[in-house]
Amino acid sequence: MLSKKQARAFFLGGTLVTFLIFIGLTIYSFSKGNDQTNRENLTADVVRGKEIWESNNCMGCHTLLGEGAYYAPELTKVVDRLNIRYDGNGEEVIKSILMSPSPWQLNGRKMVAYGMTEQEAGDVIAFFKWIGKIDLNGFDRVISPLAKEKMNK
Amino acid sequence: MKYKSQKVAYWFFALSMLLLVLQIVYGFVMGFARIGFDNLHEFVPFNVARAVHTNLLVVWLLSGFMGAAYYIIPEEAQRELVNVKLAYVQLISLALVGVTAIVGFHFNIWEGRKFLEIPRPLDYLVVVNVLLFLGLILTTLFKGKRQTTTALVLSMGLLFAALLYLPGMIPFDSQVTDSFFRWWVVHLWVEGVWELIMGGILSFLLIKLTGVDREVIEKWLYVIVGLTFLSGVLGTGHHYYYIGVNKIWIIVGGIFSALEPLAFLAMALFAVNMYRKGEKKHPNKLALYWTLGAAITSFVGAGLLGFAHTLPQTNIYTHGTLVTAMHGHLAFWGAYGMIVLAIISYSLPNLTGRKLYDSSRGRMAFWLANIGMLGMTVAFGVAGVAQVYLERKFKMDFMLVQKEIAIHFVVLVLCASIFATGIVLYIIDFYKHGRPTDEALEINE
Known part of the structure; x- marks a missing residue:
């Protein structure tokens, strides 16, 4: 024993x-x-974008790399997805949401109006684009924003 | 109660109950927002409610663990706490740091890192607070007449929990590395060192409630915490499958996560067997309900439901969905919420001298809280599985899916109301016990 x-x-x-x-x-x-963290492509814009992402607790609603609060859409590959939906104008759409002085309210759920400057919005987009190029061991295919948008179109 | 200084535990428990109520209030704010009633958006947007809800969870559990330590350590070490005044200073500073952090969240002052939203300057205050706490507990333990395994495991859990807070304070430029080390804190807390704390409290309660020989209980305590670390440390890998790190974690995380339920199964079997073996029939039935309930519910919530979604083949679909919320709610409730309520139920009559051992209100509190939480888990589960199929398999748009599954949040809010009723009854019972008193020293158990 x-x-x-x-x-x-x-x-x-x-x-x-x-x-x-x-x-x-x-x-x-x-x-x-x-x-495989895409570290070599980290630029000052991307790092500033991450700081904005964190200081506004975006993860408190959205998910990124599958981590967050499941209240608002997954933002991994969001630029690619919106480019398909808005005929190549994905970045402009994201900028207008981030710079909007009133809450963005698509499909009923309100987003906080951050009223960012163009520079800040650009940094967040650089951050999203950097995130979109990380090798996620196949998870990107499951959330498959590109396939999804083609199907919804 | 055997030592006057144990009374300080009461106030940590009281703080814990207050924060639990607040946590539930913010949970309701989120539940209603998901149904479409987000009228509070201007003052409490979802991300604020979410950060407050999860941080209050951490703080009320920590306050409960600290109260448990202030109650258990003097009794195990057989001496008074080394400095009671400093313990009250620690309590007040803990409450102040917690409240400041939560007020700050409402003004966009935070770090935006899931579970670790407390801003950096407050992190340093947390460190000072925890160092003070550990200083008091460890000095009491090592100046004491004996150092029992139960006390050592509990103290080791608290010490490691403090040390593991540090990796979360290292700044990283990369989101992936940041996330990687954030899990060192969050995972290694909840699926590692917090289980030592839980094991320590469980062991203390079983010794007191069942009368089984300490040597037998403490031997199995070692086996259980051994299994916990053996599976839980490398089980961290299940957070690394799809966040941008090497594939090696899919293999390692997959294998060791599958072993994690074993530790919880062992804990459940251990608690039930000790209860059966025990010849002592302690009159505090409510404490026994919560103790056995914690061991069994943690196996279902943390063990089985965790296993169900940490298999890499499943997780690739469930990662980042409400399935995580399903597992999270029952796991935290079973493993940590219930063990805190167990130690409170056991110690309150001893601290106050009022032996409300088996009130019908207390039993109602137990059953309503548990039935409510199980219902919430099922509601999250159905919503999560529907989300997985509609969004991940059938490629529907995120927001369209959210509209489809909104009905499950109506069920969630209803079940949360049952849960909240149970907690209110528990707190009424807490209040009815009155304040701790030195006179309780003279009353034998």
């Missing part, structure tokens, strides 16, 4: 081993050749 000492050894040993493997895998997945 298992003794208390053996049970403690199982807990401490198992924890140590799995933590070490976890740290090793973290290093592996960000190492050269294995990193």
Whole structure:
């Protein structure tokens, strides 16, 4: 029968081993050749866009890379999707939503009116475009905005 | 109650109850907004309600865990808390930081990172607060007459929870890296070190309520927390499948996430078996309800429902849908909400000297809260599965799908009302116990 000492050894040993493997895998997945985070294309615009994204808690309604609040649309590949819907004018549409002084209210749900400047809206779009080029291990095909828009059209 | 200083636990529990009520209020704001009644949009837009709802969850649970530690550690270490005044300072500062953060959310002051919305300057205050708490708890433990496994596991959970808050404070330019390390905090909290805290509290309650030998209970406690870390640490990988990191996490996360229910199953079997083995029939039936309820509901909510949507083949469709909300609600409720309510139910009669052990109001609170939460889980689940099929499989537009599934949120709000009624009854019971008193020291259990 298992003794208390053996049970403690199982807990401490198992924890140590799995933590070490976890740290090793973290290093592996960000190492050269294995990193698929699109880090090399990070520009100052993209970083500013991320700051705007965070400082307004956009994730409190939308999802991005599948993470967020499921109240407003997924925004991974949003530029591509709106380009199809609005004949290549996706970026203009996003800008007009972000710069609007009154709440955007398509299909009933209100979005906070952020009244951004053109520069700020441009940064957010740069951020979305950078997000859209990340390799998502096939998730992008499932949310498949391009196929979806073609089907809805 | 064996030591006067344990009384401080009462006020942490009271703060916890207050924040739980607020959390439920903001939950209703979101539920109504999803049905179409977002009349409060101008003052409380959805993203504010959401941030307040999830952050209050974290703070009321932490306040409950801290109260549990202030109650359990003196009793386990067999001495008074080293400094009671500082414990009250810690309580007040915790409340102030929490309230400041939540007020700030209403004025667009936050970080916008799911679950970690508290702005950076307040993060530093959280760190100071938690360091003070840990200082008090650990000094009491190590100056005490004995260091039990239960106390050590509980303290280790609290210490690791504090340490793991730090990766969430590192700034990253990349959304992917940011998200990657954010899960170090969120996942390793809820599917790692918080389970140590839960295990520690569960072990303390089982020792007190069942009378089974401490050595037996603490041996199995090690096995359970061992299983938790063995599966939970590498199980973090299930958050990494589709956010832009290497495919290796699909294999590793898939395998270890599938093992995660084992820890919860072991916890449920452990609690039920100890109850059956126990010869002592403690009169505090309500504490027993909540204790066994926590062990069983956490297996269903965190274990089974977690397993159902962390398989990579399923998760590719369910990632970023309401299926996550389904799992999240029952998991947090079962594993952490109920264990906090269990320790409160156990300690209140001891702190106040009023032995309201088995009131019909208390039993109603238990059943209504649980039935309500199960109903909410089903409503989220049906909405989530419908969303997966309509949006992900049939490629319908997001907002059209939301209109189709709005009816499930009517059901959600109805079930949430049942849940809220249960919580109100629980809080009435809490209030009826009165204040903690030194006279309770003389009353034997």
